[in-house]
Amino acid sequence: MNAFPWSAFALNLAWSAAAAFAVMLATFAVAVRRAGVHRIVDIAWGMAFTAVAVVTFTVSAGEGDPVRRLLVTALTAVWGLRLAVHIARRGRGHGEDPRYERLLAKAPGSRNAYALRMVYLLQGALVWLVSLPVQAAQYVPGRPSVLNYVAGTAVWAVGIGFEAVGDAQLSRFRADFANRGRIMDRGLWSWTRHPNYFGDFCVWWGLFLLTCDSPAAAAVSVVSPLVMSLLLTRGSGKRLLERHMAERPGYAEYRARTSGFLPRPPGRE
Numbered sequence: 001m002n003a004f005p006w007s008a009f010a011l012n013l014a015w016s017a018a019a020a021f022a023v024m025l026a027t028f029a030v031a032v033r034r035a036g037v038h039r040i041v042d043i044a045w046g047m048a049f050t051a052v053a054v055v056t057f058t059v060s061a062g063e064g065d066p067v068r069r070l071l072v073t074a075l076t077a078v079w080g081l082r083l084a085v086h087i088a089r090r091g092r093g094h095g096e097d098p099r100y101e102r103l104l105a106k107a108p109g110s111r112n113a114y115a116l117r118m119v120y121l122l123q124g125a126l127v128w129l130v131s132l133p134v135q136a137a138q139y140v141p142g143r144p145s146v147l148n149y150v151a152g153t154a155v156w157a158v159g160i161g162f163e164a165v166g167d168a169q170l171s172r173f174r175a176d177f178a179n180r181g182r183i184m185d186r187g188l189w190s191w192t193r194h195p196n197y198f199g200d201f202c203v204w205w206g207l208f209l210l211t212c213d214s215p216a217a218a219a220v221s222v223v224s225p226l227v228m229s230l231l232l233t234r235g236s237g238k239r240l241l242e243r244h245m246a247e248r249p250g251y252a253e254y255r256a257r258t259s260g261f262l263p264r265p266p267g268r269e
Contacts, residue, residue: 009136019051022051024120027041028116036115045087063138071144071210079159130224132223154206155209158206159204162199165188173186190266192259197232197261201232207225
């Protein structure tokens with residue numbers, strides 16, 4: 001196998017950063033025009049990853065394996081665009097997200113300038129960091145091994161399945177007026193309190209596995225699934241959501257009988 005093309009990959013890192021920040025800055029401009037409603041940055045999250053994948057696919061022409069390059073780009077775009085569409089539909093007609101309201105209440109001056117620094121630019125940097133497997137995989141020389149190809153795609157498929165099915169189940173539950181004030185504890189939500197976060201976890205470990213034919217690519221990109229795992233379980237994901245849900249009637253009982261992250265049969269935790 002040929003050596004990993006470090007110089008070409010280094011140039012790509014600059015292009016991918018430009019793509020991620022371009023999406024975030026464009027989203028910021030739209031948010032300012034909408035009277036400073038910054039919840040639309042959540043839509044830009046998936047779109048920014050898609051932009052990075054597409055830009056990397058373009059810049060990496062002539063490098064890596066064409067099959068792997070196309071596969072990684074497609075998997076990232078399917079995940080990112082599905083997430084963006086879901087969040088756009090979920091947030092339609094709503095005002096500012098309470099998370100951003102609390103954050104922007106701390107703004108020492110202009111709320112928009114504070115949002116630019118603490119939301120958009122920070123998320124742009126996270127997109128660049130977390131997308132390292134998407135970038136590195138497209139520069140891995142040689143054809144994917146069967147184990148690498150099957151394992152990475154299978155773990156990714158489990159992840160997007162949990163996300164898509166979990167989101168659809170929750171949307172149907174919330175649409176039923178009879179469920180107002182109740183805790184969603186059906187379907188995948190009876191196996192884990194966070195099927196969408198578990199799905200995200202699998203997506204990024206699956207994309208990382210597609211780099212593992214190259215020790216160099218794996219070493220440079222393993223930070224991505226590690227960071228995502230920490231964010232989902234200890235950072236802005238599970239921990240913050242459960243703090244918000246703690247006072248809801250019935251949540252303590254749901255928490256006691258349902259796994260906090262990894263799916264398990266109901267009532268086993």
